[in-house]
Amino acid sequence: MYPCEIKELPARHALCIRFRSPVENLPQHFKDAYGSIMRYLGTLGAEHEGAAFAAYHNLDMRNLDVEAGFPVSSPLPGKGEIRAITIPGGMSAICHYKGPYDGMSAAYTELSAFVAAQGFKISGLTTYEWYLNGPDEVGPQDLRTDIVYSVMPIAEKTAI
Numbered sequence: 001m002y003p004c005e006i007k008e009l010p011a012r013h014a015l016c017i018r019f020r021s022p023v024e025n026l027p028q029h030f031k032d033a034y035g036s037i038m039r040y041l042g043t044l045g046a047e048h049e050g051a052a053f054a055a056y057h058n059l060d061m062r063n064l065d066v067e068a069g070f071p072v073s074s075p076l077p078g079k080g081e082i083r084a085i086t087i088p089g090g091m092s093a094i095c096h097y098k099g100p101y102d103g104m105s106a107a108y109t110e111l112s113a114f115v116a117a118q119g120f121k122i123s124g125l126t127t128y129e130w131y132l133n134g135p136d137e138v139g140p141q142d143l144r145t146d147i148v149y150s151v152m153p154i155a156e157k158t159a160i
Contacts, residue, residue, distance in 0.1 A: 002107045003096045004114040006151065011089035015040070015048075016055070016069025017081050023061040030054065033068040040082050041070075049073045051146075052134070055087070056127045087128070088150070093120065095147040100140035104129075107147055115151055124150030 017033040034052055041047060048070030057065040071087065078084040095111035097104055115122060132144040 002110050004111055006093050006118055009089050009092045012071045012087045013075050014069050014071045014085050014087050015082055016067040018067045021064050030068050052131045054129045091151050093149045093151045097145045111147055119154055120151040121154050122149045123152040
């Protein structure tokens, strides 16, 4: 239903803000974090390079551990709550989801099944969502999000 693929992604420099939040408060946290980072980039005379992202370090909907930010073309210094990070590269499974944010659970399920069907397993604890457009640009049915897992091939069993 949603296009999925396995591909090698490069490491990327980014600026982000890390926070904890219940799922229902994410929109306000994202607005605040992205706004703070954009203002900081302006003071540096720099721009972001690509779509906004969220890195989910857990999936506890009552207490999500999230980093929200933007990739940048080269390392930039952090300041205060804004942290400079490197998003790891490597083999990744990507689901290209189109639709409202509250309908993404089906895409997560499909991506997990795709990973297994391709002979891979999820290798990282962090899930990334890359927001290719936003609710200020398009309606909910036209939102585009890439969901990304780090993956590795399932090891072949050796004969004993």
